[in-house]
Amino acid sequence: xxxxxxxxxxxxxxxxxxxxxxxxxxxxxxxxxxxxxxxxxxxxxxxxxxxxxxxxxxxxxxxxxxxxxxxxxxxxxxxxxxxxxxxxxxxxxxxxxxxxxxxxxxxxxxxxx
Amino acid sequence: xxxxxxxxxxxxxxxxxxxxxxxxxxxxxxxxxxxxxxxxxxxxxxxxxxxxxxxxxxxxxxxxxxxxxxxxxxxxxxxxxxxxxxxxxxxxxxxxxxxxxxxxxxxx
Numbered sequence: 001x002x003x004x005x006x007x008x009x010x011x012x013x014x015x016x017x018x019x020x021x022x023x024x025x026x027x028x029x030x031x032x033x034x035x036x037x038x039x040x041x042x043x044x045x046x047x048x049x050x051x052x053x054x055x056x057x058x059x060x061x062x063x064x065x066x067x068x069x070x071x072x073x074x075x076x077x078x079x080x081x082x083x084x085x086x087x088x089x090x091x092x093x094x095x096x097x098x099x100x101x102x103x104x105x106x107x108x109x110x111x112x113x
Numbered sequence: 114x115x116x117x118x119x120x121x122x123x124x125x126x127x128x129x130x131x132x133x134x135x136x137x138x139x140x141x142x143x144x145x146x147x148x149x150x151x152x153x154x155x156x157x158x159x160x161x162x163x164x165x166x167x168x169x170x171x172x173x174x175x176x177x178x179x180x181x182x183x184x185x186x187x188x189x190x191x192x193x194x195x196x197x198x199x200x201x202x203x204x205x206x207x208x209x210x211x212x213x214x215x216x217x218x219x220x221x
Contacts, residue, residue: 035211040121042200042213043157050207058208090156097207099145104156 002026006091006105013081013112021076021108023091031094032074036087081112119201119212126219130191134215136184136201145204148186150197191219
């Protein structure tokens with residue numbers, strides 16, 4: 001049982017490049033979410049999904065896309081990277097939307113030059 | 114005003130001390146409350162859920178005051194290994210809102 005896995009662990013992009021951050025969980029959780037963490041800002045919700053085929057926007061969705069074609073996977077796409085997207089990105093999953101423990105992946109540290 | 118507010122600290126306490134963290138939240142409709150712990154450069158992990166009647170887990174005690182929209186975490190007999198950032202988390206509909214965290218440093 002690997003829990004929540006994220007790849008890559010580290011990434012450096014140039015402004016304007018696109019990329020996909022991968023997230024997978026093997027706990028059969030319905031709810032998955034993406035957060036970014038910046039110094040002094042705490043964790044901010046980017047996008048979330050309550051089940052396969054269903055996604056919704058969080059607090060800071062601009063510049064990011066998501067899809068949920070399977071229960072296990074929830075990739076986050078950066079469409080055209082900007083320096084303001086330099087951050088640590090965490091994926092999380094749980095059995096339900098808000099009443100259960102969220103399990104986090106180890107994070108992806110992204111730098112946009 | 115932030116939806117979940119915490120004193121960022123740091124709280125520097127000696128081993129064996131008792132330390133308390135507070136958190137206030139703005140959404141009176143919130144139903145789920147948690148404390149998460151985050152070690153430096155690691156992912157957050159659930160420390161404990163917070164129930165209306167208050168709850169205890171070993172050296173940790175969490176309290177909820179719905180009328181004042183206030184959550185607390187008490188750590189007794191602090192250990193060096195308690196050094197971390199403690200995140201207050203509150204639900205808003207089907208989303209979780211995280212506070213910015215309170216940093217605790219326990220010294221020998």
